[in-house]
Amino acid sequence: MLSREQLIAQIKQKRSFLCVGLDPDLDKIPEFLKGYPDPIFEFNKRIIDATKDLCVAYKPNSAFYEAYGIKGLQSLISTSKYLPADTLNIIDAKRGDIGNTSDKYAKAFFDDSDSGMDFDAITITPYMGNDSVTPYLKYDGKWVIILALTSSVGSKDFQYSEVDGGFLYETVIKKSNTWAGADRIMYVVGATKSTEFTNIRAHAPDNFLLVPGVGAQGGSLEDVCKYGMTKDCGLLVNSSRGITYAANGPDFADAARAEALKLQQQMEQELALAGII
Numbered sequence: 001m002l003s004r005e006q007l008i009a010q011i012k013q014k015r016s017f018l019c020v021g022l023d024p025d026l027d028k029i030p031e032f033l034k035g036y037p038d039p040i041f042e043f044n045k046r047i048i049d050a051t052k053d054l055c056v057a058y059k060p061n062s063a064f065y066e067a068y069g070i071k072g073l074q075s076l077i078s079t080s081k082y083l084p085a086d087t088l089n090i091i092d093a094k095r096g097d098i099g100n101t102s103d104k105y106a107k108a109f110f111d112d113s114d115s116g117m118d119f120d121a122i123t124i125t126p127y128m129g130n131d132s133v134t135p136y137l138k139y140d141g142k143w144v145i146i147l148a149l150t151s152s153v154g155s156k157d158f159q160y161s162e163v164d165g166g167f168l169y170e171t172v173i174k175k176s177n178t179w180a181g182a183d184r185i186m187y188v189v190g191a192t193k194s195t196e197f198t199n200i201r202a203h204a205p206d207n208f209l210l211v212p213g214v215g216a217q218g219g220s221l222e223d224v225c226k227y228g229m230t231k232d233c234g235l236l237v238n239s240s241r242g243i244t245y246a247a248n249g250p251d252f253a254d255a256a257r258a259e260a261l262k263l264q265q266q267m268e269q270e271l272a273l274a275g276i277i
């Protein structure tokens with residue numbers, strides 16, 4: 001579990017605000033791993049070993065595990081147990097349901113006593129409102145990461161709708177930011193939406209933003225930092241495919257490290273420019 005202070009300390013120590021996305025796909029992982037009893041875990045383990053000094057967070061997306069049924073869930077549990085203690089470990093599950101159901105999702109991902117999973121943070125869709133989010137906040141020290149403005153093309157369908165003289169995504173941030181402090185709530189904002197970061201910072205000056213969409217989706221790290229960085233950094237920038245599928249031969253972990261290192265070096269420059277390190 002990482003508090004806000006510990007997260008900021010890790011960012012300064014590792015000179016990085018990189019989140020490595022763990023989205024394993026059996027059609028893309030190296031052939032030789034398929035001989036292992038749990039190829040997905042073996043893939044993740046090697047990626048984690050190769051990148052853990054360069055990143056401050058990991059984000060397995062639950063879809064990539066659920067797709068393989070019971071075996072996939074076992075890979076997710078094994079991955080959860082293997083994730084380092086000094087990284088913020090996020091389950092990208094995009095859940096959102098009525099209170100008693102959210103209780104169960106929270107137990108599934110935050111309480112390892114039965115499920116075997118002990119993530120630090122979970123992504124949540126805010127559409128069902130306060131009672132769908134508060135069950136996660138009952139777990140001391142755990143984070144909820146609310147989808148605000150996604151990297152997807154479809155973000156225009158609802159998130160830019162006009163509500164109360166602004167966009168719906170602004171209402172989501174303003175309202176949900178009263179449910180807990182910036183030490184418990186983060187927001188997902190796509191790197192492909194860098195023009196909106198100034199606006200988002202007006203409503204969420206202190207919250208960390210989880211920013212997917214650099215690499216494979218074409219978002220610019222430079223623009224994200226220019227418009228989204230705060231005095232505490234305030235950013236976790238995710239790359240999944242760009243790192244994990246940099247190569248698909250026996251050298252895949254080295255290639256993943258090389259891609260992670262490129263991002264870490266850019267991040268170090270941005271942190272120095274902002275006077276954070």
Ligand SMILES: O=c1ccn([C@@H]2O[C@H](COP(=O)(O)O)[C@@H](O)[C@H]2O)c(=O)[nH]1
Nearest residue numbers: 061150151152190212216217239240241
């Ligand atoms: O708005 C969003 C919210 C979540 N994601 C997720 O992040 C990763 C991005 O993967 P890349 O391979 O680096 O493109 C993936 O798990 C998405 O489901 C997002 O992209 N945008």
